Amino acid sequence: MVTTEKVDQGVKTRRVAVIGCGHVGLTVAAGLGELGHSVVGVDVNEGLVTELCRGELRIHEPGLADLVRRGLDSGRLAFTTHYDYAVPEAEFIFLAVDTPQTLAGAADLRNIRAAINSLAPALNGSSPIIVNKSTSPIGTGETIEELLREALVERNVRARIVSNPEFLQQGRGVDDFFHPDRIVVGSRSAVDALEVASLYEGLHSEVIVTDLRTAEMIKYVANSFLATRISFINEIARLCESIGVDIDQVVEGVAQDPRIGSQFFRAGIGFGGSCLPKDVAALRYVGETFGVATPVLSAVQEVNRMQRTSAVRRLQSRLGSLEGRRIAVWGLTFKRDTEDTRESPAIDVVSLLSNAGAHIQAYDPAVAANPSLVPERFRPFLRATPLEAVQKADALAILTDWTEFKDVDLVTVRAAMINDLIFDGRNVLDQAEVEALGFAYIGVGRSATLPRRRRTDR
Template identity: 40%
Template sequence: MFVRRIAVVGTGYVGLTTGACLASLGHRVVCADVDALKIARLRAGQVDILEPGLADLVVEGQSAGRLAFVEGARHAVADAEVVFLCLPTPMGAGGAADLGAVEAVAQEIRDVLPYGAVVVCKSTVPVGTSTRVAALLGREDVAVVSNPEFLREGSAVRDFLHPDRIVVGSDSPQAAERVGALFTKLGAPTVLMDAASAEMVKYAANCFLAMKLSYVNAVAELCELVGADVTSVTEGMGYDKRIGQSFLRPGPGWGGSCLPKDTHAMVRIADAVGVDFSLVKATIETNGRQQRRVVEKLRRAVGPLAGARIGVLGLAFKAGTNDLRDSPALAVAELLAFEGAELVAYDPEISRPLVGMTVVDSPYAAVRDADAVVLLTEWPEFRALDWALVASVMSGSTVLDTRNHLDADALARAGLVLHGLGRELRIPDQAR
């Protein structure tokens, strides 16, 4: 494998993982960011992102002389053969992706890119962005390639180093092959295509996953009404190879940094060309309904929520990350606060104050004097709680497990009434 000089612009989840992992493959990588404090911390080996293995790769890459961090994109790209743009593309007005950061960096670096360099859009961007970036660069000698990422927070390093596939798209086949060759050591299938198709792959994949999650949440509601157990139903479904086991667990809704903005962006893309993508629209609507349904289940269990003290377990959008972006846990908490509930919350990776709730440093502090407890993030430590102690400090006895994560027998032995999603209510024997 040829060793390339690579620049990575942006050191968020995608950028830092991309830079550290490419360095681990033997390439020479310079990562850039506009945040001087973040660059200083990264140079010192301090990684603020909760991502298993990432901090080790950052330290190892710098020690080996293959990974460096600089402030400002121009300094990073001056000697680069390949430049990865790993910049935020948040949801903008009307649901469209905001390409402000991508466009600004393209204009910033166009005059300092080495002759014959390749610029790679790693960020999730609408179809046509590669063409737009090429126009902003205004360099016939510089090719633009789309190389979408498929990294899950909490397992980003593993996903990068053991990918299902690598997608590379460009209107220049030579440039696409050049970028695909960077990942040769990974041994994964590399799918080469045009730029527009590569840009569409990421949206198509994420929207499909979001639809699968909304579907299973709707199935869970149906199971509750007809007396079926969604856990058994999804197990029976998952062995079908056409369906698979993943993304078949009900929850309080889906969130995070990708699915919400990508589903809205797909609807915006479809609307722009006159396609009524009702499947994705229904997926978004079902997700919002799921969060409201969680609140309604809690209301039915404890009565009026105004003045009720609710212990909240979990705030991150999923276990294994400290990311609060579009967290369904926060969405449910906001609805509860709007109803007038008093919220006391605990998450093992979240300690900063949040609007509408009190954040405490212990799960037992969160449940003390609670009329009900709602589990919103599936942290493993919640299964191991001393539920007899929880029952002794609670004011009420209701536990709503929105992830079907807890040991029902353990809660029943403690005298707690467990409500799940898509399954029978578990009532302790002494309460029957």
């Protein structure tokens, strides 16, 4: 359940502009509005802004639609394409634009530069605090200062830059906003940093005040460490497969140690999305720029790539050639409870299967509602329900951990399939229950077995 905090009495209402209305920007804008601030979200996409003004969202984020509609109804939240409407009166301007990965692995700052160039003329002599929420390289705060310097010098105004990295997980971003583990604010000025922290009064979280570069580094290190945990347990899972040990029991035993815990410690087909892959690559790039080797981060990336190919290889080991084989796929987004397919391991696995000659029949609840989320070449693969996807399939591959997949009637699934093979790339299903129904089950880090019953024994 998604929950929000009530605004404490006496919290001072501040005027805020949020540049960029994607996952992060929209969650931050709606969240700050819920906390009692007056917020205007700015985006260059006219169609998106029109939809947001009607309370319609393109993204799947539990609780966010209700939050946006409450903000609109209260008058505390508005959206526009015009910087000169949102910026002149703002006391705080949040940058929440995308910073995609370049071919070299660096974060691309074109969107940040464009946002700064657009907002600078609208400052009108004011000196709001520029808050960088975009995940961007160490030193970006100084870059923003340089970009603003010329515009501000003419008005005799100093740049006030604060780095306030976000720690919002897709699929639980609203909960993470209202229940943060910590609030990090970095600036040359402790006063400016604390001004930004004051926006979150009522959330009762520890505030960590640093300089600009340290705040930027905290974000990269946090995401890279989470990616490291995932790649580590996936490497151990492959070892478990080879020696006949169950990864679930290993994780249960290891995670009881409070120094380790169980978060981001589940075996699967690897991590994806718009954050972890990009941030690991960007941190590696920072190391290369300063002449510092990062072999651990290199290994994290390599293990993550291998999980995709391992999935295909394990299917081939049971089916033989994939040429002409009909493979049902459940899940295309990079994780459950999101519509995001960027860097999705599921998309990579489907591409590999298709390249090997397999015929794909895929279902994903988010993609079924909006097929444009996947490349055009994938759209002929799409099916409207999980059961449509498994019709006459040689194997079922579960590639995203959507909760609804646990509730599908597997007896009906088995009746619809030609063969009895399930590859559970997210360890969603209970292996013993699946095998009791006569399926041959392959999990990640779980001991694979042959079906207990032949199809002719039904």
